[in-house]
Each structure stands twice: as C-alpha cells, then as structure tokens.
Amino acid sequence: MTSSEAKSHNAENEKELSDVSGGGTVTPSSLRNNSPPPESQSPPPPPPPQPSRTRKVYNFLTWTPPQCRWDPEKPPQFSMPLNILFAFAAGFTVANLYYTHPILNILAEDFGVDYEHVAQIPTVMQAGYASGLLFLCPLGDLLPRRPFVVGLVGFTATVWLGLCLTNNLEVFTALSFIVAVTTVTPQLMLPLVGDLAPPHRRAAALSIVVSGLQLGILIARVLSGTMANFVTWRAIYWMSFGLQYAIFILLWLFMPDYPSTNTDLNYFKLLWTIVKMMGRHAVLVQACLAAFFTSATFTSFWTTLTFLLAGDPYHYTPLTVGLFGLIGILAMCFGPFYARNVTDRFHPHLSVLVGLFCCLVGVSLGTYIGPFNVSGPVLQAFFGDFGMQTAAIANRASIYAVEPKRRNGVNTAFMVFTFCGQLVGTAAGNHIYASAGWIGSGSTSLGFIGLAILTMVARGPWETRWVGWRGGWSFRKRENVGAV
CATH class of the missing domain: 1.20.1250.20 (MFS general substrate transporter like domains)
Known part of the structure; x- marks a missing residue:
C-alpha cells in the first residue's frame, strides 16, 4: 500500500468514528469518558452490633481452649x-x-x-x-x-x-x-x-x-x-x-x-427428683445416714478440742492448738493410697466399715485417755480423720453408680446429710461439754459412730432390698452389678 492510499484509508476510518460520536474526534480517553455509567451499587451492609459488656464476659468465661473441648x-x-x-x-x-x-x-x-x-x-x-x-x-x-x-x-x-x-x-x-x-x-x-x-x-x-x-x-x-x-x-x-x-x-x-x-429437666423438677431418689435407692439412704452420724463426730471433736487443750492439765496456746490440724493432714495423706489399693478393688461397703471402725478406735482412745495424756487427742485426730475420709470416699464411689446422669443430685443429697450432721455435732458437742466435760461429749460421739456402724451392718453390699444380707457376704467386686 502506497503512502497516499494509507492516508486515504486512515481518513475514512476517522470519518466513520466521527459519524458514530456525533462529529467529534474520538480518542482513547474520550472512549473511557463516554463509557456507560456503572450500574448503581447497593450500600455496604452495616457493621454487626458490638456485644454488650455482659456478653463479652460470658463469651470469655465460656471460651474453651482446643485441648479442653468436648x-x-x-x-x-x-x-x-x-x-x-x-x-x-x-x-x-x-x-x-x-x-x-x-x-x-x-x-x-x-x-x-x-x-x-x-x-x-x-x-x-x-x-x-x-x-x-x-x-x-x-x-x-x-x-x-x-x-x-x-x-x-x-x-x-x-x-x-x-x-x-x-x-x-x-x-x-x-x-x-x-x-x-x-x-x-x-x-x-x-x-x-x-x-x-x-x-x-x-x-x-x-x-x-x-x-x-x-x-x-x-x-x-x-x-x-x-x-x-x-x-x-x-x-x-x-x-x-x-x-x-x-x-x-x-x-x-x-x-x-x-x-x-x-x-x-427444669430447675424445680430437678430439685424434686432429689427427694424422689431417696425413695428409690436404698444404698443412697444408707450412705446419707452413715455420713450424718460420722460427720457429727468430726465437728464435735474439733470444736471441743480447743476447750480441752486450753484448760487443765495442758494450757496450750492457740498456736499450739491450731497445729493439731497437721495431724489430720497426715492422716488424710494416706487416703488416696488406701483407696487405690483397697476401695477400687473391693466393694465400697468394706471400706465404709473399715473407716467407721477406725473412727470408733480413735474416739475411744481420745475420749478416755485425753483428760490425762495428750496422746489421746493425737490418736483420735489421726484415726478419726482417716476413718471419716475412707468412709466418705467409699460411700461416694457407691452412690455415684445409682444414677450416672444425676450425680450432682446424688451428691447434693449426700452433702445435705453430711452438713446437717456437722451442725448437730457442733451443737451437741458444745452443749454436752459444758455440762459433762470431755468424756461426756466423747461418749456421745461413740454413740454416733455406733449408729453409723449399725446403719452399714443392717444392709449388706449385695442386698437389693432395704434391710438384709441377701446376695452373700463376699466383698469382692462383681462384674455388671450396680448399686441399688
């Protein structure tokens, strides 16, 4: 194509573009400026509302680390x-x-x-x-x-x-x-x-x-x-x-x-079912009564011990009396070893009886030796605390099997009886000590322990009814047998 033909061809193209654009010169920039306007866009969605302070605290408390999630x-x-x-x-x-x-x-x-x-x-x-x-x-x-x-x-x-x-x-x-x-x-x-x-x-x-x-x-x-x-x-x-x-x-x-x-369940139905449990499970009633009597001896001892050691013949200072708690701590350190080697291997009924007999020995020694020699209260603190802990752990292991989905309700019933026993022990211990002294309050604790032992002896480990020893006298665990 010659230069004259090229100029003629370019002139024809410019004329066509001019006709389309209404006679104006079309350039790349004019094409951009005259492009149709974009379609109208919807406004951006509003930001989500900020959680309240209460919600932030709740989210913080309920956040679960990955390794702890269910x-x-x-x-x-x-x-x-x-x-x-x-x-x-x-x-x-x-x-x-x-x-x-x-x-x-x-x-x-x-x-x-x-x-x-x-x-x-x-x-x-x-x-x-x-x-x-x-x-x-x-x-x-x-x-x-x-x-x-x-x-x-x-x-x-x-x-x-x-x-x-x-x-x-x-x-x-x-x-x-x-x-x-x-x-x-x-x-x-x-x-x-x-x-x-x-x-x-x-x-x-x-x-x-x-x-x-x-x-x-x-x-x-x-x-x-x-x-x-x-x-x-x-x-x-x-x-x-x-x-x-x-x-x-x-x-x-x-x-x-x-x-x-x-x-x-709703909350009020939840509370009512705890009462109904007591009528369904004999082992729960048995454990609650034993806990009531045993805990009464515990608080009676620790409440009246201060009066004994502060008076004749000891006259100990409050600091020395407070250090008696270390004896109970020593006794409780043996609890996990006993539970692992005995309670987990035999029926819990055996460990309850062992614990109660330990309490009986401790209260007997403390009551009748205590007024004359400090070894009495020392032995009572050791045997009493070990026995109470052993019995309580075994009772819990037994009652938690009755209703696996309601273990908090079962524990509530057990603890209410335990707490009531503590209140009775505190009140009875103080009142009887004031009128009959250390031996009087200790003898009352012996009566409480005797009632706890009687409660456990009245019903055997395999008994399906409320009283008796049907099912045998063996304390060895049996497969696929739950508490009743």
Missing part, C-alpha cells in the same frame, strides 16, 4: 495433673469457710465490736454454704459444668475483694454469706470426677479430690491461726484473694468441657 469420639482423659488441680481447687475454695474460726477475737478488736457480734460470722457462712448446696449444686445436672464452675470461682474471687477492703462489720457479714453460697464448687467437681475417671480408678481419683477438700478445711485453720500471730488478719484474706484468682485462671485454661446430662 469430643464424643475422643472424650478428655482424666490425668493425674488434672486430678491434682481439682484437689487444689477444692481445698482452697472450701477454705473460705474456715479462715475466720481462729481469728474471731482479732476481728472483734479490729471492727471495734463485742465477741458476740463476730461469732455470728461462721454461722452465717454455714447457712450460706447450706443454701448453695441446696440451690446451686443441683444445677450441675442441668448446666454445662465448665462455664458454671469457672463462673462461680470468678464471681467468688471478685466478691472476696470486698472482704479484704471493708471496715464495716455488717458489710463484711453480708459478703461472707454471699461467698459462702458460691463456694460450693468442690461439690460440683466431685461428680465431674465421677464422670471423667474410668471405673477402675474412680475411688482413687475421688480420694485425691476429697483429700484436697479435707486438707483445705484443716489448712485454713492452721494458716489463719499462725499468720494472725505475725501479721494483720487482712493478709490472710489477701492471700485467699490471690489463690482464688489463680484457681480461676487454672480452671479456665485446663478444666475439660463436659456436656449437660439432663437438658430435658
């Missing part, structure tokens, strides 16, 4: 570190109820009131704990236990801060009641141990947690009485505040999730 194909393993964590948590949460016992006179002086005004604090806390047992513990069968337990521990620790700071006795008493209500987390952990631990290790696992629970009761008195001799009583409460938040963090990080076992 997987029905691979349920969490109840390892020894987790067992020890539960024991530690049980011990230093139940200790909240007992820090005030050795320091009531110091509290009276600090608040500027009479001793009678502060003496009501332990009673108020016992009433709060009883309320928690009755109205919070059954919820463990209705709610997922991980957020429930972690939330209760966090709430208790936060309210405890008020006890560390307040200078008003009325506020201190009211807050003491509230924290006592929510200090029932150990009684929520024990049924969870029954769910998580394999059957062949259940008694040993329960024994470790119960040992932590009992150690917390004794350590609280020892720590409180000892520290009050050197620092202010508020240092004890600040220590407890730090321990409770440490427990909160550890449970939040490591406590395994476990689904609710009774989603079809």
Whole structure:
C-alpha cells in the first residue's frame, strides 16, 4: 500500500468514528469518558452490633481452649495433673469457710465490736454454704459444668475483694454469706470426677479430690491461726484473694468441657427428683445416714478440742492448738493410697466399715485417755480423720453408680446429710461439754459412730432390698452389678 492510499484509508476510518460520536474526534480517553455509567451499587451492609459488656464476659468465661473441648469420639482423659488441680481447687475454695474460726477475737478488736457480734460470722457462712448446696449444686445436672464452675470461682474471687477492703462489720457479714453460697464448687467437681475417671480408678481419683477438700478445711485453720500471730488478719484474706484468682485462671485454661446430662429437666423438677431418689435407692439412704452420724463426730471433736487443750492439765496456746490440724493432714495423706489399693478393688461397703471402725478406735482412745495424756487427742485426730475420709470416699464411689446422669443430685443429697450432721455435732458437742466435760461429749460421739456402724451392718453390699444380707457376704467386686 502506497503512502497516499494509507492516508486515504486512515481518513475514512476517522470519518466513520466521527459519524458514530456525533462529529467529534474520538480518542482513547474520550472512549473511557463516554463509557456507560456503572450500574448503581447497593450500600455496604452495616457493621454487626458490638456485644454488650455482659456478653463479652460470658463469651470469655465460656471460651474453651482446643485441648479442653468436648469430643464424643475422643472424650478428655482424666490425668493425674488434672486430678491434682481439682484437689487444689477444692481445698482452697472450701477454705473460705474456715479462715475466720481462729481469728474471731482479732476481728472483734479490729471492727471495734463485742465477741458476740463476730461469732455470728461462721454461722452465717454455714447457712450460706447450706443454701448453695441446696440451690446451686443441683444445677450441675442441668448446666454445662465448665462455664458454671469457672463462673462461680470468678464471681467468688471478685466478691472476696470486698472482704479484704471493708471496715464495716455488717458489710463484711453480708459478703461472707454471699461467698459462702458460691463456694460450693468442690461439690460440683466431685461428680465431674465421677464422670471423667474410668471405673477402675474412680475411688482413687475421688480420694485425691476429697483429700484436697479435707486438707483445705484443716489448712485454713492452721494458716489463719499462725499468720494472725505475725501479721494483720487482712493478709490472710489477701492471700485467699490471690489463690482464688489463680484457681480461676487454672480452671479456665485446663478444666475439660463436659456436656449437660439432663437438658430435658427444669430447675424445680430437678430439685424434686432429689427427694424422689431417696425413695428409690436404698444404698443412697444408707450412705446419707452413715455420713450424718460420722460427720457429727468430726465437728464435735474439733470444736471441743480447743476447750480441752486450753484448760487443765495442758494450757496450750492457740498456736499450739491450731497445729493439731497437721495431724489430720497426715492422716488424710494416706487416703488416696488406701483407696487405690483397697476401695477400687473391693466393694465400697468394706471400706465404709473399715473407716467407721477406725473412727470408733480413735474416739475411744481420745475420749478416755485425753483428760490425762495428750496422746489421746493425737490418736483420735489421726484415726478419726482417716476413718471419716475412707468412709466418705467409699460411700461416694457407691452412690455415684445409682444414677450416672444425676450425680450432682446424688451428691447434693449426700452433702445435705453430711452438713446437717456437722451442725448437730457442733451443737451437741458444745452443749454436752459444758455440762459433762470431755468424756461426756466423747461418749456421745461413740454413740454416733455406733449408729453409723449399725446403719452399714443392717444392709449388706449385695442386698437389693432395704434391710438384709441377701446376695452373700463376699466383698469382692462383681462384674455388671450396680448399686441399688
């Protein structure tokens, strides 16, 4: 193509473009500017609403680390570190109820009131704990236990801060009641141990947690009485505040999730079914009665021991009396070894009887040697605490088999009888000691232990009815036989 033909061809193209564009010159930029406008776009969706502060707290509490999440194909393993964590948590949460016992006179002086005004604090806390047992513990069968337990521990620790700071006795008493209500987390952990631990290790696992629970009761008195001799009583409460938040963090990080076992029940029906259990399961009634009588001897001893050791012929100081708790701690350290080697291998009925006979020996020695020689109370502290713990662990191992989906309800019934026994033991021990002395109160404890033994002897391990020994006298475990 010649240059003249090329110019002519370009001129024709420009004319066609000019005709299409209405006579104007078309350039690449004009083509872009004259392109049809884009279709109208819908406005972007509004951002999701921000969760409220309450929802943020709930989401935080209910968040579960990946290793703790529930997987029905691979349920969490109840390892020894987790067992020890539960024991530690049980011990230093139940200790909240007992820090005030050795320091009531110091509290009276600090608040500027009479001793009678502060003496009501332990009673108020016992009433709060009883309320928690009755109205919070059954919820463990209705709610997922991980957020429930972690939330209760966090709430208790936060309210405890008020006890560390307040200078008003009325506020201190009211807050003491509230924290006592929510200090029932150990009684929520024990049924969870029954769910998580394999059957062949259940008694040993329960024994470790119960040992932590009992150690917390004794350590609280020892720590409180000892520290009050050197620092202010508020240092004890600040220590407890730090321990409770440490427990909160550890449970939040490591406590395994476990689904609710009774989603079809409502709260009031849940409470009523606990009453109905007592009419269905003879072994539950038997365990509850034995716990009632045994716990009465425990609190009667530790309540009246102070009176004995502070008077003739001992005249011990409060610090020395408080150190007697170490004897009970030593006895309870043997509990897990006994449970692993005996309770897990034989029917729990055998260990209940062994524990009760240990209590009988301890109370007998303490009652009739105690007025003359300190070896009596020492032996009673050792045998009594070991026997009570052994019987309680064996009873729990037995009753947790009656209704696997209602273990919190079963535990509630057991603990209500235990707590009532403690109240009776405290009241009876103080009253009888005032009128008949150490031997009088100790003889009453012998009567309580005798009734507990009679309760266990009246019904054998394989009996399907309420009284008798049908099924044999053997205590060896049998396959596929549950509690009745």
